[in-house]
Amino acid sequence: MENQVLLKFFADFIEAELGIIYVEANYFQLEHRLKDIATQLGHGDLQSLYQAARPGIHGQMRSLLLDLATNNETSFFRDNSIFKALSECIVPDIIKEGGKTSIQLWSAASSAGQEVYSIAMEVDQLRMTNSAVPNLRIFASDVSDTILKRAEAGVYSQLEVQRGLPARLMIQYFDKNEQDQWVVKNSLRSGISFQKLNLLHNWGYIGPFDIVFCRNVLIYQSVENKTKIIKEVWKHLNPGGYLVLGAAESLFGLSQDFDQLVHGTAVFYKKKG
Numbered sequence: 051m052e053n054q055v056l057l058k059f060f061a062d063f064i065e066a067e068l069g070i071i072y073v074e075a076n077y078f079q080l081e082h083r084l085k086d087i088a089t090q091l092g093h094g095d096l097q098s099l100y101q102a103a104r105p106g107i108h109g110q111m112r113s114l115l116l117d118l119a120t121n122n123e124t125s126f127f128r129d130n131s132i133f134k135a136l137s138e139c140i141v142p143d144i145i146k147e148g149g150k151t152s153i154q155l156w157s158a159a160s161s162a163g164q165e166v167y168s169i170a171m172e173v174d175q176l177r178m179t180n181s182a183v184p185n186l187r188i189f190a191s192d193v194s195d196t197i198l199k200r201a202e203a204g205v206y207s208q209l210e211v212q213r214g215l216p217a218r219l220m221i222q223y224f225d226k227n228e229q230d231q232w233v234v235k236n237s238l239r240s241g242i243s244f245q246k247l248n249l250l251h252n253w254g255y256i257g258p259f260d261i262v263f264c265r266n267v268l269i270y271q272s273v274e275n276k277t278k279i280i281k282e283v284w285k286h287l288n289p290g291g292y293l294v295l296g297a298a299e300s301l302f303g304l305s306q307d308f309d310q311l312v313h314g315t316a317v318f319y320k321k322k323g
């Protein structure tokens with residue numbers, strides 16, 4: 051089997067699953083990563099990995115291939131202005147509308163969990179000064195099993211907490227373990243659930259949500275896939291619900307079903323009607 055054909059087989063699988071396209075110019079990168087997977091799974095070479103994959107890609111091989119293609123870059127309070135918008139504008143607006151005993155929030159590409167715990171801390175801090183803040187229920191999902199397990203564990207290195215987590219919040223919401231890592235306290239975890247979910251495929255029964263964070267994941271998708279994902283997000287949002295995208299992402303050319311709102315330097319969206 052010629053190497054190019056073999057690499058195209060895996061590139062096609064990744065594109066069908068994740069919408070992430072490996073152009074031939076990047077096949078050398080794909081080959082390098084596939085060799086790692088072959089070693090991890092006890093295959094001597096790529097030919098042997100390919101033979102095992104041909105009948106169907108399942109289990110650990112599937113997980114490793116999805117991990118290979120995804121970028122999990124994240125940090126606490128990434129693009130901080132959106133967290134200020136959450137506590138100063140979005141949650142107060144939901145309270146003003148009334149009738150909520152809890153706020154349902156979805157973090158749709160939660161990576162290692164920093165986004166989820168930042169949201170929980172931001173809203174918890176607001177609750178300390180505003181007793182009208184309802185309980186927050188966070189549904190966190192990602193396509194990668196490995197990263198989702200990390201998010202659920204809520205254990206971070208010194209370097210990771212130094213990226214965006216203020217010392218005051220670190221002391222309040224994290225404990226130090228024997229390996230000098232920072233572990234999220236149970237009080238912050240309550241109300242957060244984690245589930246594997248691929249935004250390109252069947253979403254199952256989730257929601258409806260008051261707020262969706264879908265940040266820094268659309269950026270890797272074609273316009274067609276972005277449009278499809280946004281349409282699905284729209285369906286899973288309550289009327290007047292909020293959508294938050296990454297700082298470099300926008301709904302421009304993708305949907306007219308949301309109003310754009312601005313708070314400070316943060317831009318976010320509200321479902322029309």
Ligand SMILES: C[S@@+](CC[C@H](N)C(=O)[O-])C[C@H]1O[C@@H](n2cnc3c(N)ncnc32)[C@H](O)[C@@H]1O
Nearest residue numbers: 120122123124159161193194248249265266267
């Ligand atoms: C760059 S991280 C963004 C993390 C976080 N939202 C943030 O902004 O810091 C992108 C995440 O999207 C996940 N991802 C990529 N494709 C996905 C898909 N089709 N469905 C669900 N998650 C996906 C990746 O596994 C990764 O953890």
